[in-house]
Amino acid sequence: MTTNSAPADPAGNQTTALRTHLCGVLRATDEGARVTVCGWVARRREHGEHLAFLDLRDHSGVIQCVIDNKVDVRSEWVIAITGTVRRRPAGTVNPGLATGEVEVGECTVEVLNEADAPPFSVDDRDESDEPVRLRYRYVDLRRPRMQRNLRLRARVNAAIRSAMDRQGFCEVETPLLWAPTPEGSREFSVPSRLHHGSFYALPQSPQLAKQLLMVGGFDRYYQIARCLRDEDLRADRQFEFSQLDMEMSFASQDDVMACVSEGVLDAAEAATGERPPPITRMTWADALNRFGTDKPDLRFEMELVDLSTEFAHTEVRAFSGSHVKALRVPEGGSFSRSRIDSLVEQAKRAGAAGLAWFRVTAGDAAGDAAGTGAGTQPLGLDSPLDRFLSETERAAVLEKTGAKEGDLLLAVSDTHRIACSVLGTLRATLGSPPVGQGPHHYVWVVDFPMFDGVDAAGNPQAAHHPFTMPYAEDLPLLDTDPFAVRSQAYDLVLNGWELGSGSVRIHRRDIQSRIFATLGITSEEAESRFGFLLNAFRYGAPPHAGFAYGIDRLAAILAGEENIREVIAYPKTQSGADPLTGAPSPLPARALVELGIRTVGPPPDTRPAPPPT
RNA sequence: GGACCUGUGGUGCAGCCUGGAGUGCACGCCGCCCUGUCAAGGCGGAGGUCGCGGGUUCAAAUCCCGUCAGGUCCGCCA
Numbered sequence: 001m002t003t004n005s006a007p008a009d010p011a012g013n014q015t016t017a018l019r020t021h022l023c024g025v026l027r028a029t030d031e032g033a034r035v036t037v038c039g040w041v042a043r044r045r046e047h048g049e050h051l052a053f054l055d056l057r058d059h060s061g062v063i064q065c066v067i068d069n070k071v072d073v074r075s076e077w078v079i080a081i082t083g084t085v086r087r088r089p090a091g092t093v094n095p096g097l098a099t100g101e102v103e104v105g106e107c108t109v110e111v112l113n114e115a116d117a118p119p120f121s122v123d124d125r126d127e128s129d130e131p132v133r134l135r136y137r138y139v140d141l142r143r144p145r146m147q148r149n150l151r152l153r154a155r156v157n158a159a160i161r162s163a164m165d166r167q168g169f170c171e172v173e174t175p176l177l178w179a180p181t182p183e184g185s186r187e188f189s190v191p192s193r194l195h196h197g198s199f200y201a202l203p204q205s206p207q208l209a210k211q212l213l214m215v216g217g218f219d220r221y222y223q224i225a226r227c228l229r230d231e232d233l234r235a236d237r238q239f240e241f242s243q244l245d246m247e248m249s250f251a252s253q254d255d256v257m258a259c260v261s262e263g264v265l266d267a268a269e270a271a272t273g274e275r276p277p278p279i280t281r282m283t284w285a286d287a288l289n290r291f292g293t294d295k296p297d298l299r300f301e302m303e304l305v306d307l308s309t310e311f312a313h314t315e316v317r318a319f320s321g322s323h324v325k326a327l328r329v330p331e332g333g334s335f336s337r338s339r340i341d342s343l344v345e346q347a348k349r350a351g352a353a354g355l356a357w358f359r360v361t362a363g364d365a366a367g368d369a370a371g372t373g374a375g376t377q378p379l380g381l382d383s384p385l386d387r388f389l390s391e392t393e394r395a396a397v398l399e400k401t402g403a404k405e406g407d408l409l410l411a412v413s414d415t416h417r418i419a420c421s422v423l424g425t426l427r428a429t430l431g432s433p434p435v436g437q438g439p440h441h442y443v444w445v446v447d448f449p450m451f452d453g454v455d456a457a458g459n460p461q462a463a464h465h466p467f468t469m470p471y472a473e474d475l476p477l478l479d480t481d482p483f484a485v486r487s488q489a490y491d492l493v494l495n496g497w498e499l500g501s502g503s504v505r506i507h508r509r510d511i512q513s514r515i516f517a518t519l520g521i522t523s524e525e526a527e528s529r530f531g532f533l534l535n536a537f538r539y540g541a542p543p544h545a546g547f548a549y550g551i552d553r554l555a556a557i558l559a560g561e562e563n564i565r566e567v568i569a570y571p572k573t574q575s576g577a578d579p580l581t582g583a584p585s586p587l588p589a590r591a592l593v594e595l596g597i598r599t600v601g602p603p604p605d606t607r608p609a610p611p612p613t
Numbered sequence: 614g615g616a617c618c619u620g621u622g623g624u625g626c627a628g629c630c631u632g633g634a635g636u637g638c639a640c641g642c643c644g645c646c647c648u649g650u651c652a653a654g655g656c657g658g659a660g661g662u663c664g665c666g667g668g669u670u671c672a673a674a675u676c677c678c679g680u681c682a683g684g685u686c687c688g689c690c691a
Binding site for chain 2: 207
């Protein structure tokens with residue numbers, strides 16, 4: 001199963017005034033047809049004055065055209081060729097080309113536009129550095145890879161829209177110019193020309209707008225929404241990204257997950273030609289315990305093993321933390337000492353006090369190695385810590401991890417959260433294939449804790465957001481043990497990437513007040529921060545729940561890419577610059593005056609210049 | 614704010630560790646030859662501020678410091 005198996009030209013021949021056929025659609029059944037094809041010169045093979053082959057490319061593919069005289073065209077010139085489709089002579093069929101059985105002969109060539117030699121080859125075989133690709137993105141987009149990725153993304157969008165529409169969702173657009181919120185992730189600000197000194201914010205998501213739509217009686221809303229966050233960029237994060245944003249009234253978490261799943265699975269099927277199995281579920285606690293993260297990559301095993309009981313009364317100081325978790329790395333026993341040391345370093349960066357490691361060796365009957373029990377091959381441990389272990393501890397480690405000779409065992413002893421998350425990080429480092437590779441393993445992670453950590457004032461912080469509804473049966477815990485309260489929040493995870501998250505929202509004022517109280521938010525504060533939402537909720541807010549997931553991430557994985565820039569036409573670099581346009585760039589003084597803005601410091605003069613015209 | 618990697622004709626690389634003339638490979642480009650190629654082939658040619666600045670040295674693409682750009686990650690992403 002490849003990701004590019006869907007037809008390149010589902011819309012048919014796309015005949016226009018200038019052409020009769022697309023390049024990539026011609027087949028033996030077209031033999032004898034007089035055709036005109038338009039496109040770019042992909043390659044030419046000249047054989048003296050009386051024979052030349054031109055490979056003409058458009059988005060649908062490549063067709064070989066045979067020129068019986070001299071022709072002066074160069075790579076990437078835009079030309080139209082009129083000729084007759086004919087079968088290729090015996091022995092010259094090109095099975096590597098969809099159009100390889102035929103060629104266009106008796107050609108006349110019309111040059112529609114000459115072109116400079118491209119800065120890099122328009123060919124998937126040649127890989128260029130990203131800065132060059134982005135600077136000449138219009139050339140890069142001509143490459144089959146980008147054509148395939150962006151067209152795949154278009155099919156994903158279409159499938160999602162169709163699924164949401166089919167399920168009764170109403171597409172509503174929400175403002176890009178929105179009110180700044182006093183907290184949260186950094187927003188982009190837009191100065192107001194009509195109100196000097198005041199600013200709009202570009203929305204991080206349409207979260208509040210869509211909840212108001214529920215109050216407004218839309219019942220089921222969706223939108224492929226552009227969201228903007230002024231946070232540092234990553235392989236899976238751009239300033240601007242697109243989410244399938246949805247919200248539904250009188251609905252449970254299960255209802256939301258069913259509707260979202262439908263769209264995601266349809267999108268996957270549209271992209272790959274294959275419908276994934278129904279999406280499985282896992283609790284947050286399970287994900288943390290077994291995979292050390294709330295976004296588990298289920299493409300491979302390597303589950304964490306809990307050794308807390310076995311080491312509850314240990315004499316070994318390194319294992320004296322409240323919890324002991326272990327990770328078996330198959331075949332990891334061959335890792336060099338320096339590689340193991342770098343794992344130890346990584347564990348420390350991730351927050352562990354240390355990382356215990358054991359190479360699993362064949363047991364030495366004469367030595368101090370312990371067997372794992374009668375009838376099994378005795379195994380030993382090669383580790384600086386081994387001599388501190390009791391025989392029962394050594395046996396427990398070997399048995400509970402399922403260790404085999406040649407494995408490497410890693411263990412962290414710390415708080416439960418740290419032990420899990422550190423090993424989860426190591427598991428991902430050691431086991432994860434590139435995100436776009438291998439099977440697509442979707443999973444819903446449910447039952448998140450309501451609160452996660454404390455703020456500077458010592459108040460619990462909302463893990464999702466303050467409007468997330470706790471489980472009704474956990475409400476009594478708000479006063480006694482808030483960190484045990486589970487929320488009706490859920491994430492969708494694919495291959496270790498968080499695709500999106502959502503929740504059942506609080507629609508009752510009494511519960512909202514209790515949550516604000518737990519968070520340490522006074523009613524005055526709540527009024528100033530969320531006033532218009534709370535106000536709206538006085539006028540008949542239905543119970544509602546929603547979700548949003550990143551289309552860039554979904555499309556990237558479905559396209560087999562590891563980076564969302566590969567499914568975005570005009571992405572920005574990690575420092576937020578656009579090599580194509582030179583953005584961001586200083587504003588002329590006159591524009592600043594009009595906006596009532598005065599800048600501080602000299603304008604940066606280190607921007608990359610746009611390419612020469 | 615931090616860590617690591619990268620920067621060499623238009624493109625992708627090697628050269629750097631161990632300093633000795635811009636030395637090499639592939640693609641592209643330009644010219645010539647070539648009638649069945651398809652990553653065509655053959656011959657010839659042009660093309661360089663080794664990211665930038667400073668330092669060490671008789672001598673720096675190479676070593677050191679700084680800086681800029683790009684990437685991956687940490688922080689950040691209610």
